[in-house]
Amino acid sequence: xxxxxxxxxxxxxxxxxxxxxxxxxxxxxxxxxxxxxxxxxxxxxxxxxxxxxxxxxxxxxxxxxxxxxxxxxxxxxxxxxxxxxxxxxxxxxxxxxxxxxxxxxxxxxxxxxxxxxxxxxxxxxxxxxxxxxxxxxxxxxxxxxxxxxxxxxxxxxxxxxxxxxxxxxxxxxxxxxxxxxxxxxxxxxxxxxxxxxxxxxxxxxxxxxxxxxxxxxxxxxxxxxxxxxxxxxxxxxxxxxxxxxxxxxxxxxxxxxxxxxxxxxxxxxxxxxxxxxxxxxxxxxxxxxxxxxxxxxxxxxxxxxxxxxxxxxxxxxxxxxxxxxxxxxxxxxxxxxxxxx
Numbered sequence: 001x002x003x004x005x006x007x008x009x010x011x012x013x014x015x016x017x018x019x020x021x022x023x024x025x026x027x028x029x030x031x032x033x034x035x036x037x038x039x040x041x042x043x044x045x046x047x048x049x050x051x052x053x054x055x056x057x058x059x060x061x062x063x064x065x066x067x068x069x070x071x072x073x074x075x076x077x078x079x080x081x082x083x084x085x086x087x088x089x090x091x092x093x094x095x096x097x098x099x100x101x102x103x104x105x106x107x108x109x110x111x112x113x114x115x116x117x118x119x120x121x122x123x124x125x126x127x128x129x130x131x132x133x134x135x136x137x138x139x140x141x142x143x144x145x146x147x148x149x150x151x152x153x154x155x156x157x158x159x160x161x162x163x164x165x166x167x168x169x170x171x172x173x174x175x176x177x178x179x180x181x182x183x184x185x186x187x188x189x190x191x192x193x194x195x196x197x198x199x200x201x202x203x204x205x206x207x208x209x210x211x212x213x214x215x216x217x218x219x220x221x222x223x224x225x226x227x228x229x230x231x232x233x234x235x236x237x238x239x240x241x242x243x244x245x246x247x248x249x250x251x252x253x254x255x256x257x258x259x260x261x262x263x264x265x266x267x268x269x270x271x272x273x274x275x276x277x278x279x280x281x282x283x284x285x286x287x288x289x290x291x292x293x294x295x296x297x298x299x300x301x302x303x304x305x306x307x308x309x310x311x312x313x314x315x316x317x318x319x320x321x322x323x324x325x326x327x328x329x330x331x332x333x334x335x336x337x338x339x340x341x
Contacts, residue, residue: 022056023056024055024056024080025053025054025055025056034081034082034083035090036055036057036081037051037055038058038091039051039093039149039151039190039224039225040091040093041071041090042090043088043090048091052190053189053190054151054190054225055090056153056187056224057079057080057081058075058079059075059092060077061077061080061084061085063077065077065078065084066078066085067084067085067089069085069087070084070086070089071087071091072091073091073093074091075092092225092226093223093226096146096147096148097146097223097226098117098144098223099142099150099221099223099229099230100114100115100116100117100142100144100145100231101113101124101141101143101221101231101233102124102140102141102142102143102196102233103124103126103141103219103235104126104138104139104281105126105128105137105138105139106137106138106139106277106318106334107277107320107334108281109281109282111139111141112124112126113233116231117231118231118232119220119230119231119232120218120232120234121218121233124232124234125233125235126138126234127237127238128203128237128238129237129239130204130205130240131205131239131241131248131249131331132205132208132209132239132249133204133205133206133207133249134205134248134249134250134251135203135251135333135334135335135336136203136204136237136334137201137318137334138200138203139198139201139279140198140201140219141196141199142154142188142191142196142197142221142231143191143194143195143196144192144193146193148225149190149191149193150190150224151187151190152187152188152191152221152222152223153185153186153187153221153222153224154167154185154188154199154220155181155185155186156181156182156218156219156220158182160215161206162205162206162208162209162213162215163203163204163206163209163213163215163237165178165182165201166201166202167181167182167199167201167202168199168201168316169199181219186199187224198279201219201235203215203237205239211239212238212239213238213239214239216234216235217235218233247266247267247331248265248267248331248332249265249267249333250263250264250265250297251264251321251335252335253302253335253337254337255304255337255338255339255340256301258301259303259304260301260304260339261300261301262274262300262301262302262321262335263298264298264321264333265296265297265298266293266298266323267295268295268325269293269294269325269326270323270325270326271290271324272291272292272298272321272322272323273286273289273291273322273324274286274287274291274300274319274320275287275319275320276302276317276318276319276320276337277317277319278315278317278318279318283307284306284307284312284317285302285306285307285312287300287302302319304339304341312339313339314339314341315338316336316338316339317336317337318334318335318336319334319335320332320334321333321334
């Protein structure tokens with residue numbers, strides 16, 4: 001069944017993979033062709049054709065359903081929809097596939113995890129320590145390391161009683177995709193070989209989170225063409241003590257008529273360096289470097305111009321704050337800023 005976003009069929013409640021609220025990728029629904037688009041092959045009256053996208057309904061039917069009439073490769077599972085279990089069923093995609101998940105902390109230039117494939121995030125883990133109320137930002141990339149077009153499903157852990165987790169699709173202008181990622185999985189568009197899709201993740205410890213508490217997210221990228229091909233990265237966020245030495249909390253950035261107002265709370269006096277980055281981690285503007293700020297609430301203003309003095313376009317940016325106290329101890333925080341002038 002398709003487009004049941006709430007998961008409710010009165011008087012029943014159904015959940016699970018076969019309750020598909022994603023675009024089924026029909027061949028031509030407007031003209032009554034409900035065959036599923038497939039990277040492996042789709043039936044037409046004139047023969048089999050190859051599509052550039054792959055329907056999430058392929059190999060998503062009842063696991064107990066008979067798939068013996070479906071043409072090879074059929075994934076050993078019936079398709080979801082009218083063609084499932086028939087000779088016209090769209091084919092599974094068994095070309096060589098390999099998703100490659102990469103991760104970096106926002107503000108870092110380089111991803112880690114390139115050409116590293118495992119289901120536990122080993123060798124591709126990033127960690128951040130922030131105070132309660134501050135936000136750790138991680139940037140992810142699922143890259144197509146195969147020689148053929150593929151698409152991917154991104155799945156990841158969600159919020160807890162002590163941490164809030166949000167996912168955003170950078171390629172779609174920062175659209176909130178948290179529900180998709182944490183429930184059924186967020187499906188990317190078709191990705192050409194060597195290309196990738198970016199997602200960023202915000203993890204915020206809540207006020208009730210005790211110092212030292214950690215929240216480890218496992219975030220996977222699965223090939224739609226071959227569900228056995230999975231790669232995983234880890235993002236681990238730990239709560240720091242707000243009053244122990246240098247610390248930043250409550251970092252926020254919001255547009256105002258005068259520019260973007262950046263507000264933050266310091267646990268102790270410190271020198272502050274602030275800059276604006278694009279989603280790729282490249283510097284857009286240095287706001288200040290080595291500015292002395294007192295303990296308590298502080299405010300900075302960005303005039304929405306780049307280093308050359310030219311106004312920046314609308315879109316999504318990251319504000320990175322680094323503070324250093326008199327003893328040389330440092331802390332760092334990142335906040336997201338959306339401009340829609």
